Amino acid sequence: MMKTLEGIRVLDVSIAMSGPFAAQKLADLGADVIKVEPVTGEWQRHVSAGGARGQEVNASFLSLNRNKRSLAVDLKTEAGRALVQKLAAESDVFLQNYRTGVAERLGVDYATLNALKPDLVYVSMSGYGSTGPYATKPGQDVILQAMSGALRSAGAAGEAPRPAPYFLVDAFAAYSAFEGALAALLHRFRTGEGQLVEVNMLDAIIAAQMQEISVHSVGGIPQTTAEEIHAHTYIRAPYGVFPTADGHIALSFAESAMLAEVFDDERFLAFDMERDGFSHKDEISRLVQEGLAKGTTEHWLSTLAAAGAWVGPVYGYDELVTDPQVVHNGSFVEYEHPTEGTVRTPGFNFRLSGSVQEVTRPAPVTGQHSTEILAELGLSGDDIDALVKSGVVGQHPRFAPTAV
Incomplete structure (x- = not known):
């Protein structure tokens, strides 16, 4: 060939x-x-x-x-x-x-x-x-x-x-x-x-940064750094790498009802993520951190994935090279x-x-x-x-x- x-x-x-x-x-x-x-x-x-x-x-x-x-x-x-x-x-x-x-x-x-x-x-x-x-x-x-x-x-x-x-x-x-x-x-x-x-x-x-800079230059949305964990100013909460009881996980775009059920915390239901995920990102991130602190990384990876959340592990290179999808x-x-x-x-x-x-x-x-x-x-x-x-x-x- x-x-x-x-x-x-x-x-x-x-x-x-x-x-x-x-x-x-x-x-x-x-x-x-x-x-x-x-x-x-x-x-x-x-x-x-x-x-x-x-x-x-x-x-x-x-x-x-x-x-x-x-x-x-x-x-x-x-x-x-x-x-x-x-x-x-x-x-x-x-x-x-x-x-x-x-x-x-x-x-x-x-x-x-x-x-x-x-x-x-x-x-x-x-x-x-x-x-x-x-x-x-x-x-x-x-x-x-x-x-x-x-x-x-x-x-x-x-x-x-x-x-x-x-x-x-x-x-x-x-x-x-x-x-x-x-x-x-x-x-x-x-x-x-x-x-x-x-x-x-x-x-x-x-x-x-085609998308991010255009949101600023065309949409007129300023760059604002959050008080709590947040990985990208132009993406709604929760979004970032969060600590668990024994490590960290990456979590993005989880919905209010899902988080309320997984964490058994009705406070999430007060937020419409599409509307409030930007203006209330600090409150949402704090609630996520509270919930994740109550369980291990392995528990939350499996529990959140089963609920349909976008969630993943935080690897070092040792873990990366042995991941089954990478292999x-x-x-x-x-x-x-x-x-x-x-x-x-x-x-x-x-x-x-x-x-x-x-x-x-x-x-x-x-x-x-x-x-x-x-x-x-x-x-x-x-x-x-x-x-x-x-x-x-x-x-x-x-x-x-x-x-x-």
Whole structure:
């Protein structure tokens, strides 16, 4: 069975999370993604989230770079720039998330590569946009979460705003770049024209709040933080994660009559949830907390579910990976890595009935594929050896060609 993007070549010169994640999604659909990185390795190889460093490749890098090949090359040298420009002229997509001005300095900006390959899809990712007052500012996830307005839509009054405990903005930017690359490729297939695709983290996180911001800007409803537990200012009570006698549960959209029966508390009947769930959210949340404090998590999960409530457990990662639905879905993938052994990471966020998605390449070690990629460009063995010896190209010793 064919892979969706089979025959498409992508040059990924991005670093950190958003760019590599977007390129990995193209790789998972079958594109030949060449990760162009410094001879010392991409930044993410050396800075690991959570300190999970591994033998040679840390967990952060493994999670963002499967199904790619690695070409280690020094773009600060004229010879290195020439190699990447030659590769770009034979590629379909180029993806970078350099700070403003860096791509031009390295000779891999849109104008330069478009002149070499007019039908190239060039994806440029940034924190705030390529122009404007913040164009030169570095984009960082929690900073953009805070700027986006989202942190004022949850939590209790008087508490400090609490960011999401994962790289939310990076992920939305990655999905935006992935979507933009696919749209531009479709345009190219129809017209033969390449184009520049610009993605910035600020616009990505704003667009992700399409409904919430529109409620404010169109509906004129202000953001108001509740006094009691409430997870979303624009959703009626009860809504959030509530404590039980021995843990926590997540509860949303329960009706008055149901809560009155389950908790044996007629005070709930005073509220019409569609009308009062907004204006009396604190009172409703207090009553829910009173009721839940009288029983265990297991009791309330089963009792509320049996009553038809939308209720669920609050997991850590240990519980997540063993959940029966997660296991049934095959939400995680496993593969063997040459230096890290068995690797288990989140898999694919969608399924395709007519094409294949699989892990065919583990995340590469630095320069693992330098020799084969340059050979595909037509360079001789002697030329490649000279580039390696000069330091322009990096080649991992474990994967260096064996002399015959």
